[in-house]
Structure formats: structure tokens, C-alpha cells
Amino acid sequence: MAKPFPKHPHLEGGFAPIHMECDAPDLVVEGEVPRELNGVFYRNGPNAQFAPRGDYHLFAGDGMIHGFYIRDGKVSYKNRWVRTLKWRKEHDAGEALFGAFNPMDSDESVRGMETDGLANTNVVWHGGRLLALEEAHAPFELDPFTLESKGSWRYDGKLEGPMTAHPKIDYETGEMLMFGYNAKGLISEDIAFHVVDRDGNLTRSEWFKAPYASMVHDFMVTRDHVIFPIMPLTGSMERAMRGEPVYAWEPDKGVHIGIMPRNGSVEDLRWFKGDPSFVFHPMNAHTDGNMVTCDVCEFEEAPLFPAPDGTPGDPEKAVPRLTRWTFDMGSNTDDYKSERLDDLACEFPRLDERFTGLGYRHGYFACDLKPQFEVGAFNGIGHVDHVTGKMDVYEVGHACATNEPIFVPRTDDAAEGDGFLLANVYDAERKASHLVILDAQNVSAGPLAKAYLDHRVPFGFHGNWMPGQA
Ligand code: FE
Numbered sequence: 001m002a003k004p005f006p007k008h009p010h011l012e013g014g015f016a017p018i019h020m021e022c023d024a025p026d027l028v029v030e031g032e033v034p035r036e037l038n039g040v041f042y043r044n045g046p047n048a049q050f051a052p053r054g055d056y057h058l059f060a061g062d063g064m065i066h067g068f069y070i071r072d073g074k075v076s077y078k079n080r081w082v083r084t085l086k087w088r089k090e091h092d093a094g095e096a097l098f099g100a101f102n103p104m105d106s107d108e109s110v111r112g113m114e115t116d117g118l119a120n121t122n123v124v125w126h127g128g129r130l131l132a133l134e135e136a137h138a139p140f141e142l143d144p145f146t147l148e149s150k151g152s153w154r155y156d157g158k159l160e161g162p163m164t165a166h167p168k169i170d171y172e173t174g175e176m177l178m179f180g181y182n183a184k185g186l187i188s189e190d191i192a193f194h195v196v197d198r199d200g201n202l203t204r205s206e207w208f209k210a211p212y213a214s215m216v217h218d219f220m221v222t223r224d225h226v227i228f229p230i231m232p233l234t235g236s237m238e239r240a241m242r243g244e245p246v247y248a249w250e251p252d253k254g255v256h257i258g259i260m261p262r263n264g265s266v267e268d269l270r271w272f273k274g275d276p277s278f279v280f281h282p283m284n285a286h287t288d289g290n291m292v293t294c295d296v297c298e299f300e301e302a303p304l305f306p307a308p309d310g311t312p313g314d315p316e317k318a319v320p321r322l323t324r325w326t327f328d329m330g331s332n333t334d335d336y337k338s339e340r341l342d343d344l345a346c347e348f349p350r351l352d353e354r355f356t357g358l359g360y361r362h363g364y365f366a367c368d369l370k371p372q373f374e375v376g377a378f379n380g381i382g383h384v385d386h387v388t389g390k391m392d393v394y395e396v397g398h399a400c401a402t403n404e405p406i407f408v409p410r411t412d413d414a415a416e417g418d419g420f421l422l423a424n425v426y427d428a429e430r431k432a433s434h435l436v437i438l439d440a441q442n443v444s445a446g447p448l449a450k451a452y453l454d455h456r457v458p459f460g461f462h463g464n465w466m467p468g469q470a
Helices: 085-093 237-241
Strands: 028-031 039-046 063-071 074-081 122-126 129-133 140-142 149-152 176-181 190-196 202-209 225-230 233-235 247-249 255-261 270-274 278-288 291-299 321-328 337-351 362-368 380-385 391-395 400-402 406-409 419-427 432-439 449-452 463-467
Touching: 039 122, 039 129, 039 406, 122 463, 225 278, 225 291, 255 321, 278 337, 278 362, 291 337, 337 380, 337 391, 337 406, 380 419, 406 463
Parallel strands: none
Antiparallel strands: 028 449, 039 063, 039 463, 063 074, 122 129, 129 140, 140 149, 176 190, 190 202, 225 255, 233 247, 255 270, 278 291, 291 321, 321 337, 337 362, 362 380, 380 391, 400 419, 406 419, 419 432, 432 449
């Protein structure tokens, strides 16, 4: 018999897991779903199957995929857990067996067992495969239509170690660039860099050592460079063995940003150093001559993790803001310029991904218009025009919260930014979620359409679009 869930901020309200899988054909729609939208919007997020063992962490819930299938103005929906080894073992046992981060929290029957992860962070369509991603393991393949689990995918055995949940797809070449940290063992400085070609073949892998072991959630690519931000949310197995936090905020280690030419190798990595700060997600990066520009959502201090002695972080410093880093590859220095672009609290940055790694004008994000920032629950969807600096925001409404918006171009050859933003909104009064579809060029005008579910999509992490086959 499944046990009740404990009180925990990330197991309650809009974060609480749902305990059902369903198929909902032809959702009730208010407004008009644009006829140009034909495809599937997939979203992933943590959705613990059972009450956790030991300390819970938002990053430790079992992955659940929510799919919105859109065609000819109609929207249908289905959701499925990703049936990882952990999910299957726990399903059979009827209770949680694995701890969150600390292996010492796991049941003896599974302690030390190699798993295929949680598959709870992102879901991408590339090389003819739908892959659920979580940064400590290999991708996990799903059927794009039924969402049935197929299993761990290691590119015909060529992918060694884990893979980031934030690969970058180069629209010009069709390649997917990716990396893995803790690439040789549980907590280590080792980072692997990989390239998968447009057909889904892993064609390149290289390894290097970061200045220290840390949580490396995301990275950046430009047409000419690959950028690895190493930020002081450090990892330590020694701490874990003492019962202390595996991951902790150690600002004294500073920020180290490695920049590698794409036509070079890890031997050519050049390291820049900066004051402590933390970034989960960049918006985009590009190279112009000697200058490399990176737009990121930067925190003063890493949110969600404590100091090494377990002291919680300062919530005032755990506010992400759009920040631009500029690196001069022609200089002899190891420093870089950092400037805040706006004071608005914003996270989950995206762009018109046809411009990944290129000069670009339009960015999108989830934002918080309240003075009090609440991690994971945002009340606005925003657009930034990098040419005018203007922000345009849609407030999702009373008692409503949202997270990452994704951009879908109107057509393959539409101009940059000509398209739609799709996001989930949770309505706490209705205790259910709806999909909103916005005109990406006029976000503050509000949704072109809303498609209503009868249940909640828990606040999650990331999603992507698969065009054309819904
Ligand atoms: Fe992420």
C-alpha cells in the first residue's frame, strides 16, 4: 500500500505529483488554435511515484511526460511516467527504494545498483528519436505517439557516461552538441563533450577536466565556439559520506568559464575567471569576430542548495536576472565583462531555436512580477527584444502560475520571432492546468487560445516541439 507523502514545499500545491496517467482527446479550447500549429508539445518534470525516502529534492522525482498533440485547430493530450529501472523496481515494491542524492538513503536491496536514472528534466526530438533527459544518466527513449518507454539510449553503445538535459541543436548543420559532467564516476571533475549528427549518429567524443567538481546544468554553443560554465555549486562524495550535502554553494571557488573553438579540441580550451554567481540556463550565445556574447539568467547565489555545513542559502540572492557576458578572445586577460540587462526576475529562457548559436533578436522566458520571488512558480511569460531592450509580458492571471514557454515558428522559413509561444498554466482556483498559445510578437495581448485539462500538470522543467506528425 502506497504511503502518504510528507510535507515538503516541492510535494505540495502546484508541485504535488499526480497519480494517474490518461488520454484526453479533443480538449475544450477557448479562442482559435492557429492552423499553422501541427505537431506535439512535450513537457517533462519530476512526479514522484511514491513518498520519498530520506530528504526529498525537487530534482529527484520520477520523470513524467505530458504531450499536447495539436492538429487542425484541435488539441489532444496524454501523460505517461517514464518507466525507468527505478520506476519499475519501486512500482513492483509498492514504495520508494532509492534515496534522492545520497546513496546512503537507499534501501539495502538496491544500494549500489546502477540505474538508468530519473529521465525527469527535458524531452527532445532529434535524429528520429524522442529522448527524455536527466543530466546524471544517458537519454531514455520514448515512443513519440504513445509515450511508451523504450529504454536507455546510448547511441549504439558509443555514449559513455551521462548526458546533459540541455543539448543544443545547430539548425544549420542539424547536429546535436552535448556534454556530460561527472563523466568518469559519481562525483568528478571529468567532463565529456559529444556531437551527434543530424541522423542521430554519435560522431565525436572528447574528455577534459574542469577546475573542480560541480553541478554543470547547461552550456552554450555558437557557430564557432563551445562554452562550458563551471560555477561554484560544488559536488563532494566526501561530504556525502559524512552525511553532509552532496552539492553545496562554495563561492570561494569562483566562476571558471571554458571556451573551446568548435573546429579545435578540448586541448584548446581557454579558461576565463569571474566573481561567484550561478546560472542554470543560458538564453543564447553567439560569436562576432573576437567577441563571444552569452545571455544567461544569472543568480547571485545558487538557489535550492545549501552551504557545505547545511545552512540554507539567502532567498534574496536566489533571484535570476537576464545578464550578458562578453568575452574578448583577442585579449590576453582571463576576465570578462558582465552586465545586467534587466531587473525583472526571469528564468527558463528560450529563443527561436533556429537561431541557436547565432546573432539573434528575440528571447522568451517565464518571469515573476511579484516582489517576492518564489522558485518554480512564475506568473508571467515574457519576450525581450534585444535590439530595443523592450520587455513585453503576459500576466497569466489571478491564482495562476506558469513555467517555461517554448517557441514554435509559424513556418520553417518564417522570419525570426514570427511564431507562437506555448506554455502550461496552473490555475489554483480550478485546481487544473491549461495550455496557452500566444502570438510571440504580441505576448502582452494574451492567449490566442487556451486548451483546458481537467487535472494539473505539476510545475516541471523543460519541453520541446516535434513538428508535423501529431
Ligand atoms: Fe534545466
